[in-house]
Amino acid sequence: MPQWQHITYSNQITTEHYGKQITVGGWVQDLRNLGGISFLQLRDREGVIQITSLKKKNKELFELVASLPRESVVLVTGMVKESKEARAGFEILPDRIDVLNRAEAPLPLGVVDKVGADLDTRLNNRFMDLRKEEVRAVFQVEAKAVEGIRQFLLGNGFVEVHTPKIVAAGAEGGSTLFPIKYFDRNAYLAQSPQLYKQNLMATGFDRIFEVAHAYRAEASDTIRHIAEFISLDVELAFIESSEDIMAVAEGIAVAGIEHVRAHAQKELEILGAKLESPSAPFPRVKYKDAVEIVKGQGMRIEHGEDLGTEGEKALGEYMKREKQCELYFITEFPTSLKRGTFYAKRFDDDPETTGYFDLDYRGQEIVSGGQREHRYAVLTEQMRENNLNLESFDFYLKGFRFGMPPHGGFGFGVERYVQKMLGLSNIREAVLYPRDRARLVP
Ligand code: AMO
DSSP states (O other), rough: OSSSSSOOOGGOOOOOBBSSSSEEEEEEEEEOOOOOEEEEEEEEEOOOEEEEEEEOOOHHHHHHHHHTTTTEEEEEEEEEEEOOOOOOOTEEEEEEEEEEEEEOOSSSSOOSSSSSSOOHHHHHHHHTTSHHHHHHHHHHHHHHHHHHHHHHHHHHHOOOOOOOOEEEEEEOOGGGGGEEEEHHHHHHSSOOHHHHHHTTTTTTEEEEEEEEEEOOOOOOOSOOOOOEEEEEEEEEEEEEEEHHHHHHHHHHHHHHHHHHHHHOOOHHHHOOOOOOOOSOOOOOOEEHHHHHHHHHTTTOOOOSSHHHHHHHHHHHHHHHHHHHSSSEEEEEOBBBTTTOOTTTTTTTTTEEEEEEEEEEEETEEEEEEEEEEOOHHHHHHHHHHHHHHHHGGHHHHHHTTSOOOOOEEEEEEEEHHHHHHHTTTSGGGGGGSOOOOTTTOO
């Protein structure tokens, strides 16, 4: 790493530094004062360094250290000395301490307290909460997962695109749209890049992806829904069936996990998360068989009904127990269930069924997609069936009238993926600053 910040990180200090002077910077995590000697635990992004001060060596400096409130930010310049007692194997004997920012007391949230605060208090003081290494580790894992997925997609000829988040029409049903004022017109926050990614299939960009926020006015308060989530969207053209799309979804689910396993080992350890290499191809369970499995688990469900949270969970338990498998597709969703998805292609020889699929991870849907209806006449018919006003979809529909190849894609919920990967009980733990019905700040 280039030395932009002119400080040495705790994990960069080696035996080579012993006997030499360096500068470290960070937060005062803890301070033990034994009268003639004090031990300050200084936390930086990589770990904790012990700063040992002796009163007889420098009284003024000793008193400055003693006066430091917890979580203040300091720069410490001093000599690195081997130490059997310090956890890192060395300590720093300070020659100079610059107090860059003195923290107020009491703290709104403890950083090293053993007693955990509730999620609301943590989220209300997120900057403080993020000082805990196990909280930051979640976002390091998320960054590595997305990095692995990006590498996979870029390596396979996909182009990263950015579509508008201020839109004139929704694609995922009106009830979850956030209306906004757009100059003197009404507009909405995008629920999904759906219309744009399909429109791009008419351009020659035949493999695209986007990683961006999507917005849903989800009325219910659940552990897997938020109002602003990261949707990793993929679309590709010249496909033969939904199977071609599933292969990409499978590839990115594996790529993200493998990249985390390879590049976030320390974070996985901090989080105590066990992550095994998934074996591909993932099993494909037809929707109609999934219903039977869920029924066999004692749940009351009829063919044509949504599996719902409980059904997905029951299927997840079954797949784990019987197939030792945590990632699996549910395929061939009935048209009746996907009817709101006006753009889903129905099977030509069985219009009651679509090639649409979900990818579930440990009993929760993380991806949904399939082959689209690319024939203008059939598409407009399906839109009319959904009582959609075709005029408000003019730009979208035009794309189908002048040369649109067969295509398909999916939306991949990044936070749900990370939530399941790390076994987090609430999706909000995988969002830096979550948005939901109750939360708009911070
Ligand atoms: P869908 O609505 O199923 O499909 O969303 C795709 C994936 O996005 C994630 N997701 C959410 N995550 C957190 N909070 C939410 N409120 C939320 N809503 C959705 C889930 C889900 O599987 N346009 C289609 C995709 C496509 O066909 O290309 C769509 O948006 O992980």
